[in-house]
Amino acid sequence: ETGVTQTPRHLVMGMTNKKSLKCEQHLGHNAMYWYKQSAKKPLELMFVYSLEERVENNSVPSRFSPECPNSSHLFLHLHTLQPEDSALYLCASSQAPRLSGELFFGEGSRLTVL
Amino acid sequence: GNSVTQMEGPVTLSEEAFLTINCTYTATGYPSLFWYVQYPGEGLQLLLKATKADDKGSNKGFEATYRKETTSFHLEKGSVQVSDSAVYFCALSHDSNYQLIWGAGTKLIIKP
Numbered sequence: 001e002t003g004v005t006q007t008p009r010h011l012v013m014g015m016t017n018k019k020s021l022k023c024e025q026h027l028g029h030n031a032m033y034w035y036k037q038s039a040k041k042p043l044e045l046m047f048v049y050s051l052e053e054r055v056e057n058n059s060v061p062s063r064f065s066p067e068c069p070n071s072s073h074l075f076l077h078l079h080t081l082q083p084e085d086s087a088l089y090l091c092a093s094s095q096a097p098r099l100s101g102e103l104f105f106g107e108g109s110r111l112t113v114l
Numbered sequence: 115g116n117s118v119t120q121m122e123g124p125v126t127l128s129e130e131a132f133l134t135i136n137c138t139y140t141a142t143g144y145p146s147l148f149w150y151v152q153y154p155g156e157g158l159q160l161l162l163k164a165t166k167a168d169d170k171g172s173n174k175g176f177e178a179t180y181r182k183e184t185t186s187f188h189l190e191k192g193s194v195q196v197s198d199s200a201v202y203f204c205a206l207s208h209d210s211n212y213q214l215i216w217g218a219g220t221k222l223i224i225k226p
Contacts, residue, residue, distance in 0.1 A: 107157045
């Protein structure tokens with residue numbers, strides 16, 4: 001496989017469930033990102049892992065928990081979510097730890113919270 | 115702070131029409147500017163970029179010129195196709211941080 005792969009593509013969960021989103025990049029990049037995409041809103045950066053350092057948006061609720069076991073894999077653990085968390089979650093990677101601006105995105109995981 | 119403003123969509127055009135999607139920004143110093151495109155059911159991909167004033171980015175028939183005097187980076191294409199239907203995002207970055215600052219996106223619909 002090439003590029004950035006996200007699984008699952010679609011996920012429906014109740015508010016009491018625990019689930020995880022997975023992202024894998026095959027580009028040899030050293031930085032990975034989680035973004036939240038909601039309708040009619042700018043993309044929201046949730047977490048960045050670069051050279052094993054984590055940078056996060058302080059406004060992201062603690063019910064979202066990232067994990068980056070190595071430079072090729074990124075997870076987003078979800079627990080006790082709210083309906084307003086329903087969105088498209090996009091994973092991305094880049095070569096530079098400091099942005100050159102070229103991010104490579106996966107196709108996203110569409111999350112619905114009931 | 116830094117921000118990006120895009121024209122609201124959807125923008126609906128007929129095939130072979132001329133396209134302009136406006137993007138203006140607010141930033142200190144000299145940011146880099148980008149256009150990303152998201153086709154239906156896909157993630158975003160970089161369409162073009164410009165890293166300094168008066169630079170023109172171009173790709174797939176699309177162009178955008180970095181205008182510092184008007185703080186703009188408008189996307190243009192001379193003759194659009196149905197396959198150009200997508201959501202287009204303008205963004206800027208500074209060297210000092212990890213973040214791209216994104217516009218809200220403009221949905222483009224091209225009718226045959």
